[in-house]
Amino acid sequence: MTDPVAAPSLRRPTSWTPAGLVLVSALLVLLVGIPLVRLFAVALEDGPAAVGRTLRTGATGQAVVNTVWTSLAVTVLGLLGGAAAAFVTERSRAPGRGWLRGALLAALLGAPLVSAIGWTRAYGPGGLLDRLVGLHWDGLYGPAGIVVVGAAGAVPVGYLVIAASLASRVEPDLERAARACGATAGLAARSVTLPLARPGIAAAAALVFVTGLNAFEVPAVLGIPAGFPTMTTRIYQDLTLAVDPAAFAAAAALAVGLVVIAVIAIAPVDALAGAGRAPRTGGAAGAATAAGRRSWGLAAALWTFLAITVALPMLALVLVALTRAVGLAPVPANWTLANFAAALDGHTYEALSNSVLLAAGAATGVLLIGALSAALGRAGVGRVLGTAVTMTFAVAGSTLAVAVLLAYGGSLRDTLAIILVAYLAKFWALGHRPLAGAAERLPADLVRAGRVSGAGAATAVRTIVGPLLRPALGAAWLLVFLFAVHELTISSLLYGPGTKTLAVVILDRQQLGDVAVTSALSVLLTLLIAAAAGLLLVARRAAGRRSVPT
């Protein structure tokens, strides 16, 4: 008012946060809220008591019991293995720790379906070991196999969470301080390392348990042939094989049951993991003391573990895929590419293109909605919505598939679109978490420096935020693509004529006993995953180079 030139252009700063909050809330309601409400409404039609009865009695009751005890066993074994691996890579002086770290992370990216089929080719009746030394494992098909193969897959998961918590919360200087105060190595571990790592271990336990609970691939390959049902395989059989309404009601009850059990498992962990972040001491990395020869032994044990659980099954798959006929010795004289040619018929091409299309669509969609939810920040309602997005990942794929089918099956049944909707709901968290992390690590002063250098809000995003987050965006896209391209749980429940995915084709062929072709398809899927993983590695390296100097 005192300044006639400047006064008219003064304006109230616009905030886009309310619009973003509304948009993310609406997406959450559409992708997760409405489907889950529909599912619960259908499942609880006859009251909660009826659901309880369904989940406690008969074949469904048996599936619940089977699922809970195998998941608990997988959790215990996976945590022990993961903790041991974390000790080796984060605290010991074992040689080749970097390679070990990389191998464990690579194991994390593999398809559980391929892994389970690989185990049967390596250790099952007529498998590689059977052929070489006349040994096979009868228990592979059944609960023991489900627990062991599940635990082998859970070790890298547990490792990742525990190692990350050791690296971020329990810096070696804290242990050195305990040793300098007179504690023995054991006492330092008990009084410093363990209490600080506890939230990480609790989070790992919850993650591994829920992953085991929701797992479909391993029980489908190893449980169904042995007549050992779990909740997810029961839903699959009720929905795809049975025709009567009672079977659908049972599937809906099981889908609800999966959510209830997951909530019961996660709730106490939230309380444990609530402890605040420790300040970085910035000390040198490495072991508090020389861990001595024992770590050599542990490292060797870990490499052996990886050889048995990852390398040998994969090798067996490749050999079977390359060998002319089942029963022939896997020697070069008997090698052929005929199995790959047989595998790549028209149906496979269609499935392959479906898988790639769905994965690319899911990755792109998740990138958009993940960037949106990540941009809301960690304050107020944004934090609540971020937590909701993250929690969606704990909802079983089977549950989401049944729920989405109930909500949108009327118009979208048997289309790729209905699978895509479920993928977006399932993988949103996979895009949200890394993007939210990258956005949080971006110092606010970098954007301020742009604004005060004369850049408007849009220009600052284009010239500063965009280039800095590009590697993180690329990595998030690839991560979602990787998980979506071998996704089986959801697509096996939602596919229709012409919308089969590659993973569904592989499961079908496996169940038909088409050993050589299944192996060839598994190898192809693994090559696809490896290509995406390679790109992911490059993107992560680039992201590392862009990191802000301190």
Add this chain to the structure above:
Amino acid sequence: MTAAGREPAPALEAVGLTVSYGRRPVLRDLDLAVCAGEAMAVLGPSGCGKTTLLYTVAGFTAPDSGLIRIDGRVVVDGPRSHPPEDRDVAVVFQNYALWPHLSALDTVAYPIRRAGQPRAEARQRAMVLLERMGVAALADRRPAELSGGEQQRVGVARALARGAALYLFDEPTAHLDAPLRTVLQEELAAQRTALGAAVLYATHDVAEAFTVADRVALLRGGAVAQIGSPQQVYEHPVDLWAARLTGPACALDLPVAPAGPGSIEVWVGEVAATVAVAGGREPPAGRAALLLRPEWGGLGGPLPGRVLAVRYRGPDTIYRLDTPAGQVEVRGGGAPRAAIGERCGWAMQRVGLLPGPASAAAPHPVSRG
């Protein structure tokens, strides 16, 4: 005094600025004016609101209320404001805030590009600035490949490239070694004179504030406690807090009596001494709260004392004495001349007056520029 003499439009004028984070008030009804071409230091302990003041002026933080003019143009008036890019300010950030994906040259060219210059022209002018800062050889490097000092030069060059009327420095020389600090301050002084721009320089280091600033504003609890030239705030602090913020100081509570113009008679125990009063004011008879800086007193004199501690500083020595007036610190030239535990005489050449219960009747000696 010098600032009041010339009266062009102030480079910065903040009136009634109030800022709070949630319910916590950070700036309370703050008034501040920086003249064109003037360098003002904002001195205060951490948490006093220095960075908030700078961020509010730059436009990163919205005030609850208040008015800000930059170079005579209103940029904030209550809830309505201009965004940072439309204000005539440049900022040197505390941690430099260099963009990891840009080379030093492109970083400095960035503000010139935003001002509408073509890329080649912007780079050419950026190169000239980098040369002036002595880091032209590092033009192609990214921040990760620069040392802390080099990063800071690039950060300063980026601010200078903006060609603003007002430069904000958010404690930029923190954690740098003394020689580099000196070079940089000389560089800044040269740049500022050349551009005729004003500087608002936040720091918690009094030596730095006195070196870089024409005037110093002492910030306490989000409000200006005192403002004046470095000499004014050092010689005539408004209270003990201001005195301690600007240098070593002892507070004494002693019986006094007027003793002619500009001096008073002070009793330390049984001994009386006539001392000058800084600023020429005189307290009424009775007890008065007095301020003593070490160099205002000295070793050797009529007042009784005993040495408690000796701190040798090279050009001089500081002695902590136990006296009937309480513990005092006085300065003596050269090497230590008394040992701990030794009885010695000391003197006060001058004292300052502090507001306090004992001198409640005296007017507050608020000094203004």
